[in-house]
Amino acid sequence: MTYASEAHRWADQLDDLCTRIAPRFSRIEPRRRARAYLQGLLAPLERKNGWHLAEAAGDASPDGVQDFLSRMHWDAQAVRDDLCAYVVEHLGDPDAVLVLDETGFLKKGDKSAGVKRQYSGTAGRIENSQIGVFLAYASRHGHALIDRALYLPDTWAFDAARRAEAGVPEEIRFTTKPKLGQAMLKRAFEAGVPCTWVVGDCLYGADSQTRRLIEAHGRGYVLAVTSAQRLGLKPVEDWLEDVPTRGWTRLSAGDGAKGPRLYDWAYLPYGIPPTGWKSGLLIRRKKGRPHQFTFYLTWAPEESTHPSWAALWK
Numbered sequence: 676m677t678y679a680s681e682a683h684r685w686a687d688q689l690d691d692l693c694t695r696i697a698p699r700f701s702r703i704e705p706r707r708r709a710r711a712y713l714q715g716l717l718a719p720l721e722r723k724n725g726w727h728l729a730e731a732a733g734d735a736s737p738d739g740v741q742d743f744l745s746r747m748h749w750d751a752q753a754v755r756d757d758l759c760a761y762v763v764e765h766l767g768d769p770d771a772v773l774v775l776d777e778t779g780f781l782k783k784g785d786k787s788a789g790v791k792r793q794y795s796g797t798a799g800r801i802e803n804s805q806i807g808v809f810l811a812y813a814s815r816h817g818h819a820l821i822d823r824a825l826y827l828p829d830t831w832a833f834d835a836a837r838r839a840e841a842g843v844p845e846e847i848r849f850t851t852k853p854k855l856g857q858a859m860l861k862r863a864f865e866a867g868v869p870c871t872w873v874v875g876d877c878l879y880g881a882d883s884q885t886r887r888l889i890e891a892h893g894r895g896y897v898l899a900v901t902s903a904q905r906l907g908l909k910p911v912e913d914w915l916e917d918v919p920t921r922g923w924t925r926l927s928a929g930d931g932a933k934g935p936r937l938y939d940w941a942y943l944p945y946g947i948p949p950t951g952w953k954s955g956l957l958i959r960r961k962k963g964r965p966h967q968f969t970f971y972l973t974w975a976p977e978e979s980t981h982p983s984w985a986a987l988w989k
Contacts, residue, residue, distance in 0.1 A: 695757055699749050700749045712740065718731050770870075781798060790804065808826055810860065821863065860892075923940065956971070
């Protein structure tokens with residue numbers, strides 16, 4: 676009986692969600708297709724390609740699914756905004772974190788928009804792939820993606836014939852990954868998405884415009900940087916000599932397969948931020964590996980402490 680009630684609750688929530696986004700589709704057929712597509716993505720299917728999604732929807736072939744994805748017109752940006760509002764309604768919290776990151780989608784061939792041999796974090800090496808930049812929302816209530824952008828390499832951006840063949844809109848231009856991330860952060864800030872922090876890897880941490888944008892909107896950040904990142908007149912790696920012997924605090928970065936993932940953390944203040952804020956360098960040292968460090972540039976409310984910043988990376 677409990678399982679049946681849970682299933683009904685999920686079905687009701689899916690109905691509510693589909694009703695919310697229905698105005699973004701001009702006709703009844705794409706609305707039905709959208710619901711069937713979402714239902715397929717949520718279903719426990721072994722694979723979620725066109726054939727499997729079509730079978731789950733009761734279709735004899737994937738033609739309907741492919742037609743929905745490639746030819747039906749609907750307002751994708753408006754659906755994105757609906758998603759953001761929906762996530763805030765259910766997971767919103769003023770202490771939440773925005774997570775900026777990219778991921779790779781391994782591909783065969785050279786026809787998919789933006790595909791090329793490039794570094795993919797998914798594979799951990801250079802592979803033939805597409806790269807997407809994503810913005811996630813994480814709070815004490817849960818987490819979800821709220822924005823996305825496909826990275827279009829310059830080899831695609833300046834090849835008119837290739838763009839036309841893949842259906843890349845004319846308004847899409849070459850944009851770096853940090854710029855894509857900045858656009859998503861701006862949308863979130865302007866939409867009033869409640870959050871206190873932004874975190875991201877060294878691709879975004881090294882970008883001063885990304886850091887200035889977050890500061891200008893009154894949010895804190897803990898952004899990873901490489902050891903060669905300069906802070907003042909020297910690389911952050913050279914700041915290690917300024918950490919006192921007892922300046923390290925051991926904290927868990929969450930549970931792993933073998934129990935708590937323990938690291939030693941140290942914080943060095945830097946600069947003269949405006950009243951109410953503090954800035955500095957957060958350093959993470961892996962337990963049992965005294966020469967393995969990760970560095971983060973930080974901008975934080977004055978009353979916060981570096982143990983709480985470390986918790987953002989769980």
